[in-house]
Amino acid sequence: MTAQALAGVERCYANAGELRAIRLHGDCHVGNILWTDDGPHFVDLDDARMGPGLQDLWMLLSGNRATMGAQMHHVLAGYEEFADFDRRQLHLLEALRTLRLIHYSRGSRGAGTTRPSGGFSVVQHAALLADRSSSCASRSR
Numbered sequence: 666m667t668a669q670a671l672a673g674v675e676r677c678y679a680n681a682g683e684l685r686a687i688r689l690h691g692d693c694h695v696g697n698i699l700w701t702d703d704g705p706h707f708v709d710l711d712d713a714r715m716g717p718g719l720q721d722l723w724m725l726l727s728g729n730r731a732t733m734g735a736q737m738h739h740v741l742a743g744y745e746e747f748a749d750f751d752r753r754q755l756h757l758l759e760a761l762r763t764l765r766l767i768h769y770s771r772g773s774r775g776a777g778t779t780r781p782s783g784g785f786s787v788v789q790h791a792a793l794l795a796d797r798s799s800s801c802a803s804r805s806r
Contacts, residue, residue, distance in 0.1 A: 667767060670763050670766075670767065671763075671767075673759070673760070673763065674760040674763050674764060677756050677757055677758075677759060677760035678756075678757065678760060680753075680756040681717075681753045681754060681756035681757050682753055684717050684751060684753060684754055684757075685717075685751065686715040686716055686717065687715065687716070687717075687718055688713065688714075688715060689713060689714055689715065689716050689718070689720050689721045690707055690710065690712070690713060690721050691710075691711075691712030691713050691714045691716075691720070691721070692709055692711075692712040692724070693707070693720075693721035693722070693724050693725065694724040694725060695725065697709045717754045717757055717761075718744070718748070718750060718751075718754060719754040719755065719757050719758065719761065720757075720761055722737070722740050722741070722744065723737075723758055723761055723762065725740055726740070
């Protein structure tokens with residue numbers, strides 16, 4: 666199942682084409698943003714890396730596909746106040762989510778780490794990966 670998911674990831678990257686890498690937080694979700702009177706402060710920078718800007722944006726989304734689409738519209742509007750966003754990166758959304766699922770399903774963060782899987786079984790992970798793979802394949806058509 667992982668091989669099928671990774672084939673879908675490769676299709677997503679092929680559809681996106683060559684993209685510019687930028688410096689990323691690497692684990693940018695609402696739990697890693699602390700709000701004070703001075704505004705937001707990003708914490709937990711141990712996953713900082715280079716990659717497509719979408720890597721830091723997609724993890725701010727939650728809910729069903731329609732809700733995430735609306736959220737992405739607002740996130741991109743805010744992002745583009747500060748920097749250009751190459752919309753070809755949107756081809757990577759399912760690929761990045763799939764790679765994160767694979768990463769956490771293999772226990773890559775070590776024992777005791779909270780996993781976004783919500784305690785999913787291996788069978789449930791496989792079903793999610795297959796769904797992500799087919800979603801990426803359908804976007805390439």
